[in-house]
Amino acid sequence: MASNITFHEGAVDLAERTQYLGQKGVTIWLTGLSASGKSTIACALEQHLLHLHKFVYRLDGDNLRFGLNKDLGFDEKSRNENIRRVGEVARLFSDGACITITAFIAPYKADRDIARALHEKTGLGFLEVFVDAPLAVVEQRDPKGLYKKARAGEIKDFTGISAPYEAPEMPELHIKTDECDVTEAVRTITEYLKAKMFI
Numbered sequence: 001m002a003s004n005i006t007f008h009e010g011a012v013d014l015a016e017r018t019q020y021l022g023q024k025g026v027t028i029w030l031t032g033l034s035a036s037g038k039s040t041i042a043c044a045l046e047q048h049l050l051h052l053h054k055f056v057y058r059l060d061g062d063n064l065r066f067g068l069n070k071d072l073g074f075d076e077k078s079r080n081e082n083i084r085r086v087g088e089v090a091r092l093f094s095d096g097a098c099i100t101i102t103a104f105i106a107p108y109k110a111d112r113d114i115a116r117a118l119h120e121k122t123g124l125g126f127l128e129v130f131v132d133a134p135l136a137v138v139e140q141r142d143p144k145g146l147y148k149k150a151r152a153g154e155i156k157d158f159t160g161i162s163a164p165y166e167a168p169e170m171p172e173l174h175i176k177t178d179e180c181d182v183t184e185a186v187r188t189i190t191e192y193l194k195a196k197m198f199i
């Protein structure tokens, strides 16, 4: 960390921002295997919440790798840094009273826990959603053809095939996308947000 830096407090705090904007920031952290449905659910949820007139924004793994995270690969260290940055960015959005939806594989529990701690220590909500389907199902879906390439040895460090996925032990929500459709997933998350008074 740089020396000679001093944190500059703002003139408004979280409570005042929430009161004036009429909205509480929260991060909805979708995690799961490739093709489990994170991006699909994130897009549908973003649209649904926007139509409820909420300030909502989606951070998607592949999309951030075109910009902010374009210097990172898929080895363990790069994945740690990828998720560290996303956790920080999500926290900033949520601090700005946004409902922030993240859609990243985020295979390591420790990385997700760091993102959670970052939110919770500043009083921001963090809702971990395990977007889950068996490997056989996601491999069958394979919308980007990545499992096929990984099985052929053309992609290394591929989660579920040649790199680990540490499933959440106590996610706030566990959505099994081989058992429910996208609409039901959106409904489940929205109902949770309502029950916890985020919307």
Ligand SMILES: Nc1ncnc2c1ncn2[C@@H]1O[C@H](COP(=O)(O)OP(=O)(O)OP(=O)(O)O)[C@@H](O)[C@H]1O
Binding pocket: 032, 033, 034, 035, 036, 037, 038, 039, 040, 041, 061, 062, 103, 104, 105, 141, 143, 144, 176, 177, 178, 180, 181, 182, 185
């Ligand atoms: N219940 C469901 N929820 C979400 N997606 C589903 C569901 N059933 C089938 N699908 C299909 O599964 C695929 C999920 O792909 P998607 O790109 O959303 O996955 P992802 O988790 O974002 O993967 P990646 O980590 O590679 O970005 C899509 O083709 C989608 O249509």
Ligand SMILES: [Mg+2]
Binding pocket: 038, 039, 040, 060, 061, 062, 103
């Ligand atoms: Mg995706």
